[in-house]
Amino acid sequence: MREDYPFREKSIHLYHDLNETEEFRDCFIELKSMAMSELKTMANYLRDTRNYRERKSAGIIDNHLHVYYETYNYAVPEFGEYYLMDYSDGVFTLSVSKESRFMQLYLSNGVYASLYGKAESSTIEEYSSVEEIKLYYSDKHKDEMLMKLRISAYKKMKAEMEIFIQKLKDKEIHMRNYDQIFDERYAVLQFYRVADAFDCEYDEEGFITNVRKEYVEFRTVTENKIQLSVADLEKAFELGLDTIDEIAAFLSQSGTLEISELL
Numbered sequence: 001m002r003e004d005y006p007f008r009e010k011s012i013h014l015y016h017d018l019n020e021t022e023e024f025r026d027c028f029i030e031l032k033s034m035a036m037s038e039l040k041t042m043a044n045y046l047r048d049t050r051n052y053r054e055r056k057s058a059g060i061i062d063n064h065l066h067v068y069y070e071t072y073n074y075a076v077p078e079f080g081e082y083y084l085m086d087y088s089d090g091v092f093t094l095s096v097s098k099e100s101r102f103m104q105l106y107l108s109n110g111v112y113a114s115l116y117g118k119a120e121s122s123t124i125e126e127y128s129s130v131e132e133i134k135l136y137y138s139d140k141h142k143d144e145m146l147m148k149l150r151i152s153a154y155k156k157m158k159a160e161m162e163i164f165i166q167k168l169k170d171k172e173i174h175m176r177n178y179d180q181i182f183d184e185r186y187a188v189l190q191f192y193r194v195a196d197a198f199d200c201e202y203d204e205e206g207f208i209t210n211v212r213k214e215y216v217e218f219r220t221v222t223e224n225k226i227q228l229s230v231a232d233l234e235k236a237f238e239l240g241l242d243t244i245d246e247i248a249a250f251l252s253q254s255g256t257l258e259i260s261e262l263l
Helices: 022-047 102-106 109-116 130-140 144-169 187-191 230-238 244-254
Strands: 002-007 010-015 054-061 064-072 082-088 091-097 123-127 200-202 208-211 215-219 225-229
Touching (some): 022 109, 054 102, 054 144, 064 144, 064 244, 082 102, 082 144, 091 144, 102 109, 123 130, 123 144, 130 144, 187 208, 187 230, 225 230, 230 244
Antiparallel strands (some): 002 010, 054 064, 064 082, 082 091, 091 123, 200 208, 215 225
């Protein structure tokens, strides 16, 4: 299928398949190769937190809300280490690794694999408290200087994370900001493709003006049932959940969509 668009007495041709390009096939193959090469270059920049000094984010991973923060060990760069502080279910966990792991948490497994290949664990140490750090270095008879370095990193990153978490609770920052993304009040129903289920009313331009149902019961792929309101869908959207099944799975684990309660 080819679509033509008028442009200054000529046409712009939109090709939907490489086989349609005919005499331009070699050109399109070369352009695609160049585009993929540029994408790979940019993806490699994004992969390494050293290019950004530090990065913070939050997302749903395995049906749990995680807030995470990564930086490089700039105190002793000769070690070639990355620090990643992860907060989930009330626990702050510091991991030390030889490679940047931020994008492993930020991207889904499928997207990460398509850009970088299968994620491999590069963690060499992991602690959930200052006491764990002290115990580890006491048992292993390791360098006291290194123990102090780990403790300092844990305390500083935990303090930074607590500020970041409070901003998420207060909605000063967002995982996904509903108001900035959508102009319409009920646009979330179209995002989740459930407008018909809520028995919506529309204006002449096709925008939703009202919903006749306060709650709608949905059946998930696992044959479970879940009741959701428009407000529930808005909260789920802000948490980064993209489908009704994802919402159901997360709710079965967490019991709430309120970010202030999750944190």
